[in-house]
Amino acid sequence: MGYLDAQEGDAERTAFRRAEKRYKFYKHSSTSARSIKHRESVPPTDLSDVIDFRKIRHLGFSTESGIKMDDKNFQWPVFTMEQHPGFYFIPEALGIEEQMHWIKESLTTFPQPPNRTNHTAVYGPIFDLWNRAQKDLSETTSDNTPDNESNKNSADGKSYIDANGAISGEQQHSTSIPLSVLLRKLRWATLGLQFDWSKRAYDLSLPYNKMPQKLCDLASKLAEPAMPDSEFHAEAAIVNYFGQDDMLGGHLDDMEKDWSKPIVSISFGCKAIFLLGGPTREHKPTAMFLRSGDVVLMAGPARGCFHGVPRIFVDPKQADLPDFSTCDPSCKTFIDYINRSRINLNIRQVF
Secondary structure, eight states, X not given: OOXXXXXXXXXXXXXXXXXXXXXXXXXXXXXXXXXXXXXXHSOOOOOTTOBOHHHHHHHTSOSSTTEEEEOSSSSSOEEEETTSTTXXXXXXXXXXXXXXXXXXXXXXXXXXXXXXXXXXXXXXXXXXXXXXXXXXXXXXXXXXXXXXGGGOOSOOSOOEEOTTOOEESSOOSTTOEEHHHHHHTOOEEXXXXXXXXXXXXXXXXXXXXXXOHHHHHHHHHHTGGGOTTSOOOOOEEEEEXXXXXXXXXXXXXXXXXXXXXXXXXXXXXXXXXXXEOOSSXXXXXXXXXXXXXXXXXXXXGGGGSOEEEEEEOOSTTTSOOOOGXXXXXXXXXXXXXXXXXXXXXXXXXXX
């Protein structure tokens, strides 16, 4: 996803890599006798060591040593960890309606040019990816009804894009792919000041839009526990999009100049496991659950710690999703997406 991958020069014997493998999702697509035997040899994931801040909040106490809760000085209960100074966890910071607002923005507005995505380098700027992909999916569904079987022809109703960024109603080249597939493969988008992944630095020469004021206001409010005596100014953000098989390898967020300013990280969608380690991958990381509406702040020493997301849970029994059915019926396509996905919005002050 554009970050420094945990496996670059990293032996599998490091403590961080072992934790990633412990919590990783193992997929078994074959039903042969051999694969069934292999599946039976893979034990269920042991989650007994994963910290659950939401559970701690509702119990009113923690059995974990070094965890403290401040529910008096801020709008929300804020957790800190003695072994991770500069790290703050705010469970259930955003309500359902506010979550849905940012889910919709993350899928419709934030990937819009001049914001860059993981597709930009290959296809150039793509406008209205979400709306075009949803139109394709809707037409594909209607074309599969019995009444339409006799009307099929070489044009399948989908919008295709080729390596030159040209969009057509037909597959012009063997390398052209439907926009609905590009949506499924959307992994990141950058807002505000644009980041050059090849140089691991902000490129001020790239065109950009200012950060949405509503997002700036939210980030400033959420950042208060990490900087109570000054104001957070959001200047850039990275949106990560996760499917069931996706993970975010251990990395450092060290691109900004002033590490005293926190990264404000907001989770939406399916539950995930977040690993927070130390300044090297040799440090054993702490595992914790992240759920929709949870917020993490990383400032000061925590900015120099390796962290990552080795697993998301899309099974309805484990995803711990909010009841998005209470949202407006017009949100159905967004609910369908987020019920099988996770979005992480992390906001930064660059200067």
